[in-house]
Amino acid sequence: MTQTLPRSAPVSSGVSVGGQAAPPEHLGLISGGLILEGLAPGQLQGWLARVQLMVKPRRFEHVMRVAELAQDIALANGLDPWLAYWAGVLHDVARDLPDAELLRLAPPECEIDAAHPLALHGRAGRTLLARWGLTGRSLHERLMLEAVEDHTTGPRPGNGISACVYIADVSEPGRGVNADIRELALHDLPAALHRAIVSKVTYLQGRGIEVHPRTLSTYHSLR
Numbered sequence: 001m002t003q004t005l006p007r008s009a010p011v012s013s014g015v016s017v018g019g020q021a022a023p024p025e026h027l028g029l030i031s032g033g034l035i036l037e038g039l040a041p042g043q044l045q046g047w048l049a050r051v052q053l054m055v056k057p058r059r060f061e062h063v064m065r066v067a068e069l070a071q072d073i074a075l076a077n078g079l080d081p082w083l084a085y086w087a088g089v090l091h092d093v094a095r096d097l098p099d100a101e102l103l104r105l106a107p108p109e110c111e112i113d114a115a116h117p118l119a120l121h122g123r124a125g126r127t128l129l130a131r132w133g134l135t136g137r138s139l140h141e142r143l144m145l146e147a148v149e150d151h152t153t154g155p156r157p158g159n160g161i162s163a164c165v166y167i168a169d170v171s172e173p174g175r176g177v178n179a180d181i182r183e184l185a186l187h188d189l190p191a192a193l194h195r196a197i198v199s200k201v202t203y204l205q206g207r208g209i210e211v212h213p214r215t216l217s218t219y220h221s222l223r
């Protein structure tokens with residue numbers, strides 16, 4: 001089985017989002033591991049096992065590469081590496097579901113969603129995770145859920161964990177593309193996000209392809 005634990009211990013004692021550290025009581029340390037706020041110690045490992053059952057083997061390899069790169073990006077940018085890691089583990093939980101299931105879990109918000117149900121797998125993943133008990137009742141849960149939901153369209157402002165997962169997803173080494181964005185993110189996450197989103201929107205608009213409203217929202221938030 002692929003690696004199941006983060007490679008390095010957390011170095012920060014709080015969740016830093018947008019440069020603001022959360023109170024230290026949001027985190028607790030046990031035996032070299034991390035209890036995320038409001039979550040039982042075995043719960044995260046349980047989710048990893050469930051994700052592995054939900055996706056194809058090659059997808060799971062991608063998921064673990066995203067988790068590890070998101071962790072590295074977070075570490076390099078003063079964000080919580082373990083939170084980024086676990087958001088990465090969860091990000092594609094709905095990616096291999098059939099279209100009908102995606103449409104059921106995430107009813108279309110626009111014509112693009114209806115025409116391309118695969119684009120719904122971020123929102124569908126959030127719905128699925130809520131059924132597993134990840135409801136967004138704590139700061140940590142909310143940051144992870146937003147990262148899962150937004151990874152297909154672009155991170156919303158203020159969630160650095162979501163930016164880590166988004167960039168890791170588009171640039172993990174297995175993709176074979178976007179190495180420049182990966183390298184940039186490892187020392188300047190905002191610059192990498194700007195490059196990734198602007199190049200995506202420019203590419204689509206240059207070919208007359210409609211841009212998802214959520215991606216446009218992220219794009220305008222960066223300008």
Ligand SMILES: [Fe+2]
Pocket residue numbers: 091092095121151152169
């Ligand atoms: Fe995805």
Ligand SMILES: [Fe+2]
Pocket residue numbers: 062066091092169
């Ligand atoms: Fe992915």
